[in-house]
Amino acid sequence: xxxxxxxxxxxxxxxxxxxxxxxxxxxxxxxxxxxxxxxxxxxxxxxxxxxxxxxxxxxxxxxxxxxxxxxxxxxxxxxxxxxxxxxxxxxxxxxxxxxxxxxxxxxxxxxxxxxxxxxxxxxxxxxxxxxxxxxxxxxxxxxxxxxxxxxxxxxxxxxxxxxxxxxxxxxxxxxxxxxxxxxxxxxxxxxxxxxxxxxxxxxxxxxxxxxxxxxxxxxxxxxxxxxxxxxxxxxxxxxxxxxxxxxxxxxxxxxxxxxxxxxxxxxxxxxxxxxxxxxxxxxxxxxxxxxxxxxxxxxxxxxxxxxxxxxxxxxxxxxxxxxxxxxxxxxxxxxxxxxxxxxxxxxxxxxxxxxxxxxxxxxxxxxxxxxxxxxxxxxxxxxxxxxxxxxxx
Amino acid sequence: xxxxxxxxxxxxxxxxxxxxxxxxxxxxxxxxxxxxxxxxxxxxxxxxxxxxxxxxxxxxxxxxxxxxxxxxxxxxxxxxxxxxxxxxxxxxxxxxxxxxxxxxxxxxxxxxxxxxxxxxxxxxxxxxxxxxxxxxxxxxxxxxxxxxxxxxxxxxxxxxxxxxxxxxxxxxxxxxxxxxxxxxxxxxxxxxxxxxxxxxxxxxxxxxxxxxxxxxxxxxxxxxxxxxxxxxxxxxxxxxxxxxxxxxxxxxxxxxxxxxxxxxxxxxxxxxxxxxxxxxxxxxxxxxxxxxxxxxxxxxxxxxxxxxxxxxxxxxxxxxxxxxxxxxxxxxx
Numbered sequence: 001x002x003x004x005x006x007x008x009x010x011x012x013x014x015x016x017x018x019x020x021x022x023x024x025x026x027x028x029x030x031x032x033x034x035x036x037x038x039x040x041x042x043x044x045x046x047x048x049x050x051x052x053x054x055x056x057x058x059x060x061x062x063x064x065x066x067x068x069x070x071x072x073x074x075x076x077x078x079x080x081x082x083x084x085x086x087x088x089x090x091x092x093x094x095x096x097x098x099x100x101x102x103x104x105x106x107x108x109x110x111x112x113x114x115x116x117x118x119x120x121x122x123x124x125x126x127x128x129x130x131x132x133x134x135x136x137x138x139x140x141x142x143x144x145x146x147x148x149x150x151x152x153x154x155x156x157x158x159x160x161x162x163x164x165x166x167x168x169x170x171x172x173x174x175x176x177x178x179x180x181x182x183x184x185x186x187x188x189x190x191x192x193x194x195x196x197x198x199x200x201x202x203x204x205x206x207x208x209x210x211x212x213x214x215x216x217x218x219x220x221x222x223x224x225x226x227x228x229x230x231x232x233x234x235x236x237x238x239x240x241x242x243x244x245x246x247x248x249x250x251x252x253x254x255x256x257x258x259x260x261x262x263x264x265x266x267x268x269x270x271x272x273x274x275x276x277x278x279x280x281x282x283x284x285x286x287x288x289x290x291x292x293x294x295x296x297x298x299x300x301x302x303x304x305x306x307x308x309x310x311x312x313x314x315x316x317x318x319x320x321x322x323x324x325x326x327x328x329x330x331x332x333x334x335x336x337x338x339x340x341x342x343x344x345x346x347x348x349x350x351x352x353x354x355x356x357x358x359x360x361x362x363x364x365x366x367x368x369x370x371x372x373x374x375x376x377x378x379x380x381x382x383x384x385x386x387x388x389x390x391x392x393x
Numbered sequence: 394x395x396x397x398x399x400x401x402x403x404x405x406x407x408x409x410x411x412x413x414x415x416x417x418x419x420x421x422x423x424x425x426x427x428x429x430x431x432x433x434x435x436x437x438x439x440x441x442x443x444x445x446x447x448x449x450x451x452x453x454x455x456x457x458x459x460x461x462x463x464x465x466x467x468x469x470x471x472x473x474x475x476x477x478x479x480x481x482x483x484x485x486x487x488x489x490x491x492x493x494x495x496x497x498x499x500x501x502x503x504x505x506x507x508x509x510x511x512x513x514x515x516x517x518x519x520x521x522x523x524x525x526x527x528x529x530x531x532x533x534x535x536x537x538x539x540x541x542x543x544x545x546x547x548x549x550x551x552x553x554x555x556x557x558x559x560x561x562x563x564x565x566x567x568x569x570x571x572x573x574x575x576x577x578x579x580x581x582x583x584x585x586x587x588x589x590x591x592x593x594x595x596x597x598x599x600x601x602x603x604x605x606x607x608x609x610x611x612x613x614x615x616x617x618x619x620x621x622x623x624x625x626x627x628x629x630x631x632x633x634x635x636x637x638x639x640x641x642x643x644x645x646x647x648x649x650x651x652x653x654x655x656x657x658x659x660x661x662x663x664x665x666x667x668x669x670x671x672x673x674x675x676x677x678x679x680x681x682x683x684x685x686x687x688x689x690x691x692x693x694x695x696x697x698x699x700x701x702x703x704x705x706x707x708x709x710x711x712x713x714x715x716x717x718x719x720x721x722x723x724x725x726x
Contacts (some may be wrong), residue, residue, distance in 0.1 A: 051596055213598035221596075227589035229707050230582075231714035238586045242598025244579045248607065251578040252571060258578070266721065283718040285711050305598055 004029045004340050005309055010059035012049055018365045019045045032341045034355030038384060041361035043344045044222055047311050051219050052212045063215060068207045080145040214242040218302035219311035224294050228287040232297055234277060235286050237268040239304035276330060292323045310334060312343040316350045324350050412562055416555035428554040430670045435561045436619055436663040439568050441646040443615025450666035451608040452588030456640050457514030460521035460615055461491045464637030466624040467618025468526060470538045480544040484621050491617020492610040499609035503602055518637055525632035537631035544625045557626050564622055568615055572655055584608050649695055651702025654709035
């Protein structure tokens, strides 16, 4: 069977600081995989990359064989650059022709409007992982070509064609009409491609965190992030958001579908709470839960989104021995339900008990991997934790 | 009181019956004036309910709400003057126009966080006023828009104060139904999640931009509907009626009543709006504007004693949870 999650040479840098360097990792379905490492080893950064809160600088993540955060491939980059350059040059060449000879003021306005639109969309495009100069080239191309199209339309509607064709001295700029039609349509097509999902396959645009959750990766946080002013049951219901379908219309008219969905969500929510042992607190505010209960509620919320892979970020932090034993039991139960678990933990007892396979991070690098026993014996791991010779000298 | 707190439906019905018989209680010569005050209060309840969706439910500070109010009022006024449409046509059109501008403003700017977004909305409300003031061909600018025909329902033209009061009461009920339904749904929970923690909300599969824009549009639509009623009721509108201060006033209502709680929002409007009229009667002639001083004082005292408002969000949520408990456990038995 294919691996559920495949991470290939994933890197992430913040400015000059390299937080993750070429991490390669794999999670099989229904496997419990542990990640350990000293503080600042990049474990949480790795989780943030997986849930697409961060955008990796290099490498690939594939979940169920769908790439999550792949960067643009080099070939695609080249293609973008060549297209953009050609059209940018042509656009710039026709610029003096347009503006100095005959351009009515309205077209100047059209171009300015498009420029504004483009400036507004820059941030939007930057997020999607294009480089700045490519965006500029692309955007200017878009502006020039679309205003050419506008001009062509204006020209065709305002000028008597028979007069023009008889003219012996046909001005050069009449050539811009066929050009405008071709260029404008091309520009529209290009932008259409840019905006559709096809592009994600070709250029690897970023997936947003909510889309990742709906695809089946749920997570908990190192510092608890619950919706504290809402009831425990509401927290779990919000977790179920991505699996519900009633929108604005169904809500306003309170259709039968919506009512049934609400009822079934409520029932499922209570089931998830029973699963983590919080059913008796279902109607209290999340604020009033004890620390350990809040941790379990976070797990219940993550589970209610129906994931295939659960990311647990230090679930046993601050728990006593009995609580962490309960946690171990809980995680095993989760796995029995067919969910793979990727877990970051400092508590070695928990980790050695739980994990089928362990990856060890240090300074953003993968220094060791293997079964718990193999990792325990690994000299590099011991060095990283206790400080070996290399650390002292 | 115990009966009411256990069963909010009883309280709601009691208040509704009181409101329905209110116009018929004889107050002597001032009863018309009182009706006007009450109608204003109910109108502001509608507006506060609408605004509540954005800062209260979704947790975004919106200082430009009055812009949508103005858009609704002018849409209604212009449609009534030029096309003489029925009220039942005008109200949805005004609401849709408000929602449209809400989406147009929200979609590009809701990526901004916190204060920056508040500044954008503030700018928007100023823009609306500038537009209304300067585009003479459409709005007659500072001359205002007089002569809006009174609303007629099924061919019967409204003239009396009590008729308007019943109309606004009906609108309030509609808006209340909408807001309550939104609150107890997938949508409302998504908004609360965004308000509580954006990152966690995202990780729960909630598309931030989409739900923020939805909240903004819903709020704008309700505001515009309030404006549409206002134009039909007052029968004269002027750009100065939709200045920034109105936004602040409505924001004060929901802060006073309890941001995010529906009952609190309505209570805030019901207390503060008539209070202004009361102060008009109580304060000496020259000190009329001192009522804003008293408003301010009231808010300061409020923030000190009950910072989350008269009916805090948390309280309303825990009450709601208790109701859910009663309902669910009742089912199981």
